[in-house]
Amino acid sequence: MIPTPIHPKLDPANPFVGHQSRNQIRESFVRWILRIGTLIIVSVTAAIILHIAAKGAPVALSREWPFVNVAFLTELPSTLHVIQDHQGHIIETDVNGADAIKMQLGANLREEKTISYSGGGILGPIVGTAMLVIVSVGVALLLGVASAIYLSEYASHGKFIEMVRLAILNLAGVPSVVFGLFGLGAFVLTAPVFTNTPLDRAIFTIPLGFTTLSFQGWDTCVLSGGFTLAFVILPVIITASEQCLQAVPLEFRETSMALGATRWQTIWRAVLPFATPGILTSSILGIARAAGETAPIMFTAALAFKDKLPWQKDLVALPADASWFAHWEQSIQRFLAIFTESVQALPYHIYTLAARIPQNEYSERAQYGSVFVFLILVASLAATSIWMRRRLRAKYKW
Amino acid sequence: MLVSATSPKQLPPIVELRGVDFCYGTHLALHNIHLSAERNRVTALIGPSGCGKSTLLRCVNRMNERLTGARVSQGQVFVKGKNIHDADVDLTQLRKQVGMVFQKSNPFPKSIYDNVAYGLKIHGITAKDILDDAVERALRSAVLWHELKDRLNQNALRLSGGEQQRLCIARAIATNPDVLLMDEPCSALDPIATLQIEELMQQLAHDYTVIFVTHNMQQAVRVSDYTAFLHLGKLIEFGDTEELFSTPKQKLTESYLRGTFS
Numbered sequence: 001m002i003p004t005p006i007h008p009k010l011d012p013a014n015p016f017v018g019h020q021s022r023n024q025i026r027e028s029f030v031r032w033i034l035r036i037g038t039l040i041i042v043s044v045t046a047a048i049i050l051h052i053a054a055k056g057a058p059v060a061l062s063r064e065w066p067f068v069n070v071a072f073l074t075e076l077p078s079t080l081h082v083i084q085d086h087q088g089h090i091i092e093t094d095v096n097g098a099d100a101i102k103m104q105l106g107a108n109l110r111e112e113k114t115i116s117y118s119g120g121g122i123l124g125p126i127v128g129t130a131m132l133v134i135v136s137v138g139v140a141l142l143l144g145v146a147s148a149i150y151l152s153e154y155a156s157h158g159k160f161i162e163m164v165r166l167a168i169l170n171l172a173g174v175p176s177v178v179f180g181l182f183g184l185g186a187f188v189l190t191a192p193v194f195t196n197t198p199l200d201r202a203i204f205t206i207p208l209g210f211t212t213l214s215f216q217g218w219d220t221c222v223l224s225g226g227f228t229l230a231f232v233i234l235p236v237i238i239t240a241s242e243q244c245l246q247a248v249p250l251e252f253r254e255t256s257m258a259l260g261a262t263r264w265q266t267i268w269r270a271v272l273p274f275a276t277p278g279i280l281t282s283s284i285l286g287i288a289r290a291a292g293e294t295a296p297i298m299f300t301a302a303l304a305f306k307d308k309l310p311w312q313k314d315l316v317a318l319p320a321d322a323s324w325f326a327h328w329e330q331s332i333q334r335f336l337a338i339f340t341e342s343v344q345a346l347p348y349h350i351y352t353l354a355a356r357i358p359q360n361e362y363s364e365r366a367q368y369g370s371v372f373v374f375l376i377l378v379a380s381l382a383a384t385s386i387w388m389r390r391r392l393r394a395k396y397k398w
Numbered sequence: 399m400l401v402s403a404t405s406p407k408q409l410p411p412i413v414e415l416r417g418v419d420f421c422y423g424t425h426l427a428l429h430n431i432h433l434s435a436e437r438n439r440v441t442a443l444i445g446p447s448g449c450g451k452s453t454l455l456r457c458v459n460r461m462n463e464r465l466t467g468a469r470v471s472q473g474q475v476f477v478k479g480k481n482i483h484d485a486d487v488d489l490t491q492l493r494k495q496v497g498m499v500f501q502k503s504n505p506f507p508k509s510i511y512d513n514v515a516y517g518l519k520i521h522g523i524t525a526k527d528i529l530d531d532a533v534e535r536a537l538r539s540a541v542l543w544h545e546l547k548d549r550l551n552q553n554a555l556r557l558s559g560g561e562q563q564r565l566c567i568a569r570a571i572a573t574n575p576d577v578l579l580m581d582e583p584c585s586a587l588d589p590i591a592t593l594q595i596e597e598l599m600q601q602l603a604h605d606y607t608v609i610f611v612t613h614n615m616q617q618a619v620r621v622s623d624y625t626a627f628l629h630l631g632k633l634i635e636f637g638d639t640e641e642l643f644s645t646p647k648q649k650l651t652e653s654y655l656r657g658t659f660s
Contacts (some may be wrong), residue, residue, distance in 0.1 A: 155468055252504065254461065255566075257461065257493070258493055258498040259573065260489075260517065260520055260521060260571075261494075261520045265520055269516070270506060270516075274507060379600070
């Protein structure tokens with residue numbers, strides 16, 4: 001009988017075959033591939049941030065106290081006038097200053113350039129983005145937490161729930177411009193409003209006697225944009241909230257039920273209090289997402305340019321002897337205008353500066369300044385989220 | 399197999415199972431259980447893992463029914479003479495009468511006071527003085543009052559394992575139930591904490607009827623007045639603890655007690 005030859009690799013007599021075996025070479029090859037992939041990501045991220053910081057920091061920051069370019073953060077955008085004289089002096093000014101300077105220079109005026117939107121600051125876009133974020137996160141939290149509670153605590157497993165989950169997953173994959181068109185159709189053009197004089201474009205109207213419920217849309221305004229953005233971030237909020245609810249130990253629910261609590265009492269007293277920190281933390285990431293979206297607000301809320309803040313709406317001046325009721329009514333109007341006016345928003349402002357006006361050094365400056373401020377805002381939101389999560393993790397350990 | 403407690407019954411049993419079958423979907427977990435627990439006595443449920451002792455315990459406050467497909471398919475469960483599956487039974491009120499303590503001590507990450515007051519608040523008690531009284535009474539019953547009276551606002555998770563479990567007992571008895579169910583209350587505790595809980599269980603029997611599950615036969619001997627031995631979903635033997643352990647009537651009980659299987 002011929003003994004079966006032992007394969008050299010399986011030779012039992014030699015357990016410590018050289019340290020450069022093929023397996024080890026393959027191992028270090030794979031490790032390097034993975035390491036390089038990670039390094040590429042890190043360096044691209046660093047490149048983006050450095051590029052923005054290098055170009056944007058000089059605009060948004062300043063060398064003297066308070067080290068921030070206050071005007072850039074507190075003024076509304078305006079048209080920049082750049083005036084050059086024959087000696088090569090360059091003067092930057094706004095529309096009001098331009099005439100006086102031109103008069104002063106007289107025949108010495110060599111050239112005047114006007115660059116849209118590139119003067120002043122970016123207060124309008126910052127305020128607009130803040131308003132949009134407040135509305136969208138408010139709406140998304142209400143809807144998202146409600147559906148997360150239903151999915152996690154009430155719904156029994158079945159075909160219907162599978163479909164709901166699939167729908168949420170799909171919602172996350174919908175391109176954001178589609179949300180924009182949906183918002184245009186649903187909120188701008190059809191959402192219901194109470195009005196005494198329905199527009200002709202209303203799809204239908206329901207007379208209520210004292211007023212009419214007219215499905216004529218909310219127009220382009222913070223409300224329309226906020227609701228549209230809410231649907232963009234809804235999948236994030238639902239998924240995160242559901243995870244936070246699931247993370248609360250099952251024993252809390254059992255104990256609570258065993259003490260005679262109803263299901264809602266259990267959720268309200270023994271589940272939600274411990275899930276809320278997590279839900280709020282992850283909703284901050286939703287804020288960053290909502291603040292950054294451009295397409296959904298293009299048709300629903302954002303303007304390329306607006307020379308007023310949302311609450312500076314033109315209202316009919318009241319006569320001197322107006323009743324307190326008229327004053328009260330007007331202040332309500334002024335408050336509501338915050339939500340019913342269209343606004344400028346940071347991402348759309350950046351898009352306008354970068355793609356809708358002729359490019360030159362001045363528009364580029366405004367553009368990088370806006371991007372830098374935007375990046376700082378989003379980064380600080382993300383940092384707050386991480387910091388909060390750390391703190392709350394330490395506090396709510398079970 | 400019909401077995402019942404041998405002792406003379408002066409009082410009607412507070413918990414009584416009559417021919418109970420329990421299934422999880424199609425799996426029959428308990429079959430034809432006849433069992434009664436006397437008022438102010440400690441009853442132990444013993445048996446190998448998976449024999450259905452926890453399921454049996456959870457039948458008494460209908461905690462099993464949270465799972466879909468889990469139900470009592472035959473027989474009745476009576477608590478204080480009332481069939482707990484009657485249509486007019488309010489589950490929350492049943493559970494107010496039948497408290498439960500779980501295997502893993504699981505206080506809420508709230509203050510000690512809020513933990514004990516939880517059940518009372520659930521049942522709509524909001525008056526501060528009533529809550530204060532009830533919390534003190536519950537903590538005294540659980541022999542925790544002297545340890546904890548000065549730090550009622552401390553987070554309950556900072557307590558030791560044994561203290562946490564006694565806090566859970568205090569939480570369960572704060573609503574003043576008649577029956578206290580305990581599902582392996584000592585299995586996660588060290589010997590000293592276990593001893594404290596065992597002593598507490600015997601004290602609690604003065605005011606409550608205690609039914610507990612244990613995988614530790616010696617614990618049943620130390621603590622209980624009556625013992626029920628279950629095997630594969632059937633009640634093999636039920637009787638006075640001393641009698642059951644000294645002269646078991648069933649062969650299966652005898653071999654389990656001898657350690658032939660576990």
